[in-house]
Amino acid sequence: MTAPNSETPSPVAPAGDFIRAAVTEDLKSGRFDHVHTRFPPEPNAYLHIGHAKAIWIDYGVARDFNGLFNLRFDDTNPTKEEQEYVDAIIEDVKWVGGKFDDRIFYASDYFDRMYEWAEMLISKGVAYVCDQTADQVSAGRGSLTHPGTVSPFRNRTVEENLDLFRRMKAGEFPDGSRTLRAKIDMASPNLNMRDPVMYRILHAPHHRQGDKWAIYPMYDWAHGLEDSLEGITHSLCSLEYENHRPLYDWFLDQLGIYHPRQIEFARLNMTYTVMSKRRLIDLVKSGAVRGFDDPRLPTLAGLRRRGYTPEAIHDFCDRIGIAKADSTVDVALLEHCLRETLNKIAPRVMGVLRPLKVIIDNYPEGQTEELDAVNNPEDPAAGSRKVPFSRELYIEREDFMETPAPKYFRLSVGREVRFRYAYFLKCVGFTKDPATGEVTELHCTYDPATRGGDAPDGRKVKATIHWVSAPHSLAAECRLYDHLFTKPDPDDVPEGQDFTANLNPNSLQTLSACRVEPSLAAAKPGERFQFERLGYFCVDPDTSAGRLVFNRAVTLKDEWAKIQKKG
RNA sequence: UGGGGAUUAGUGUAACGGUAGCACAACUGACUCUGGAUCAGUUCGUCGGGGUUCGAAUCCCUGAUCCCCAGCCA
Numbered sequence A: 001m002t003a004p005n006s007e008t009p010s011p012v013a014p015a016g017d018f019i020r021a022a023v024t025e026d027l028k029s030g031r032f033d034h035v036h037t038r039f040p041p042e043p044n045a046y047l048h049i050g051h052a053k054a055i056w057i058d059y060g061v062a063r064d065f066n067g068l069f070n071l072r073f074d075d076t077n078p079t080k081e082e083q084e085y086v087d088a089i090i091e092d093v094k095w096v097g098g099k100f101d102d103r104i105f106y107a108s109d110y111f112d113r114m115y116e117w118a119e120m121l122i123s124k125g126v127a128y129v130c131d132q133t134a135d136q137v138s139a140g141r142g143s144l145t146h147p148g149t150v151s152p153f154r155n156r157t158v159e160e161n162l163d164l165f166r167r168m169k170a171g172e173f174p175d176g177s178r179t180l181r182a183k184i185d186m187a188s189p190n191l192n193m194r195d196p197v198m199y200r201i202l203h204a205p206h207h208r209q210g211d212k213w214a215i216y217p218m219y220d221w222a223h224g225l226e227d228s229l230e231g232i233t234h235s236l237c238s239l240e241y242e243n244h245r246p247l248y249d250w251f252l253d254q255l256g257i258y259h260p261r262q263i264e265f266a267r268l269n270m271t272y273t274v275m276s277k278r279r280l281i282d283l284v285k286s287g288a289v290r291g292f293d294d295p296r297l298p299t300l301a302g303l304r305r306r307g308y309t310p311e312a313i314h315d316f317c318d319r320i321g322i323a324k325a326d327s328t329v330d331v332a333l334l335e336h337c338l339r340e341t342l343n344k345i346a347p348r349v350m351g352v353l354r355p356l357k358v359i360i361d362n363y364p365e366g367q368t369e370e371l372d373a374v375n376n377p378e379d380p381a382a383g384s385r386k387v388p389f390s391r392e393l394y395i396e397r398e399d400f401m402e403t404p405a406p407k408y409f410r411l412s413v414g415r416e417v418r419f420r421y422a423y424f425l426k427c428v429g430f431t432k433d434p435a436t437g438e439v440t441e442l443h444c445t446y447d448p449a450t451r452g453g454d455a456p457d458g459r460k461v462k463a464t465i466h467w468v469s470a471p472h473s474l475a476a477e478c479r480l481y482d483h484l485f486t487k488p489d490p491d492d493v494p495e496g497q498d499f500t501a502n503l504n505p506n507s508l509q510t511l512s513a514c515r516v517e518p519s520l521a522a523a524k525p526g527e528r529f530q531f532e533r534l535g536y537f538c539v540d541p542d543t544s545a546g547r548l549v550f551n552r553a554v555t556l557k558d559e560w561a562k563i564q565k566k567g
Numbered sequence B: 001u002g003g004g005g006a007u008u009a010g011u012g013u014a015a016c017g018g019u020a021g022c023a024c025a026a027c028u029g030a031c032u033c034u035g036g037a038u039c040a041g042u043u044c045g046u047c048g049g050g051g052u053u054c055g056a057a058u059c060c061c062u063g064a065u066c067c068c069c070a071g072c073c074a
Helices: A018-029 A049-064 A083-095 A107-123 A134-140 A158-170 A219-229 A239-255 A275-284 A300-306 A310-320 A332-347 A518-522 A561-564
Strands: A036-039 A068-074 A104-106 A127-130 A179-182 A197-201 A215-217 A236-239 A261-266 A355-360 A368-376 A383-392 A392-396 A416-419 A424-432 A439-446 A468-469 A474-481 A508-516 A527-532 A535-539 A549-555
Touching: A018 A049, A018 A236, A018 A261, A018 A468, A036 A049, A036 A236, A036 A261, A049 A068, A049 A236, A049 A300, A049 A310, A068 A107, A068 A127, A104 A107, A107 A127, A107 A179, A107 A197, A107 A219, A107 A239, A127 A158, A158 A197, A179 A239, A197 A219, A215 A219, A219 A239, A219 A355, A236 A239, A239 A261, A239 A416, A300 A549, A310 A332, A332 A527, A332 A535, A332 A549, A355 A508, A383 A392, A383 A518, A383 A527, A474 A518, A508 A549, A527 A549
Parallel strands: A036 A068, A068 A104, A236 A261, A355 A439, A474 A549
Antiparallel strands: A127 A179, A179 A197, A197 A215, A355 A392, A368 A383, A392 A468, A416 A424, A424 A439, A474 A508, A527 A535, A535 A549
């Protein structure tokens, strides 16, 4: 058998969404014979979960059709862009699973070719140098309901345009003094077609090109050329570019060069957070959060620090779907995806957030024993570990109630509960700080016959609680996070206020007196654990020798919390 | 009073003239050495009004509402 490739069937359409359906159709009709997509961020901000959605669409479409995927920096505006962002974006795209291999490109590398093409359009008589000021251009554009007026410079000769444009490039003119414009239609109902600016004069050093250029291309002019040069088949972007598609097509058609297809989809919005670059920057600059990797932010750096895995984000992106209607996804879905992912892989461990000392009156002083604890009930291969037990323990303050509420199954005087993997313990008394009324110490007795957690007489307990051995436990700081905003829609504010009025003052709670089991001594930043009954925690980079810091990524579902809420 | 998009349970998304489905959320219950996980179940929907058709979320007409566009930003 020879030439097996001639028999290779075109990939079967995973037509799950309208984009894949369109791509399938293009392959079928012969408009394209392969698929090549790209993710084109401007390096002027950190990526967020909305970008993850875009990446997962761009990359996912290429993957599903056995195509290729490029990472391309749309670095056409040197006044806003920085290398720092380039580096951060590369890391984030890789982390979130967009596989671009070595296909990392920069729009700025195409500036020479773009320039040549611009001269071509000038020669063709469909582009001209305009001497109007920014204000004049703006005024001449007309309004949504009224046509624009033609620029007095619109009918310069090709020679004059060429000369002026070359001198613009040579840096002879000051910023803002002239532009190169496409000659299209000042009366078009689509304002983007009213002689859009192709180049502006900017005497600004570019982070990659240095001082080479005094003129820089505008998005509309540049983007289609970038796609064309890279052989992109499907240029996927968000809805606001729908109005720009006629212009995207116009430039490519005027040039007569390879013509990709632009398809738009709705960007991601999520409850209880904000997604715009400007707002994210505001939050960081104002100190509302600690940086772009603050675990409360929807940035990929923030989610990563919080404890999110790429798999959880993939799952999320797969579930939210792709459509053209503006929508706001419930952040609870993202959290659900994280729980589901971490439930399968996170080792279980015991940690106490708000410690309450327990003394076992009938347990021999100075004795220690090692008890077996399962590492992950969802994964037998994860094995087990030894956990030390002794006369003095710490339990969660909220696992004891002086006067137990209805449906409260945990400890109170006279009640017996199971200490996970250890013994049945019965509370026999407690001490209180007379000044504050705070419970300071619990006294319990244990039943030696229940070692391991089961009673030979078959008696049951209604609750199992977690604990750590006081002398063996490690000190830790835990950072508990809540939504950054108190309302699903941060813009839901009284007249005259902005979204910052809805900032949640309790979005971060730092608990610095936590105690965790000794097996955590060697935990490394980025490692994730389930603290039994509490949630999933991720070791923070602030961790240093002798100082463990954890971020709570997400809580476990909490039936008791619901009961309490209902009153 | 311009142009371009959109509208299906609380939220997100399927159904492409033939039983409106799935997921999250919410609520029941079972089970449980995590009030976790798991399992079983319940509640809840086609923007309005006409029309075509045996049959309409889907086609036609007509309204309504929402989003985007007047950067030398992307």
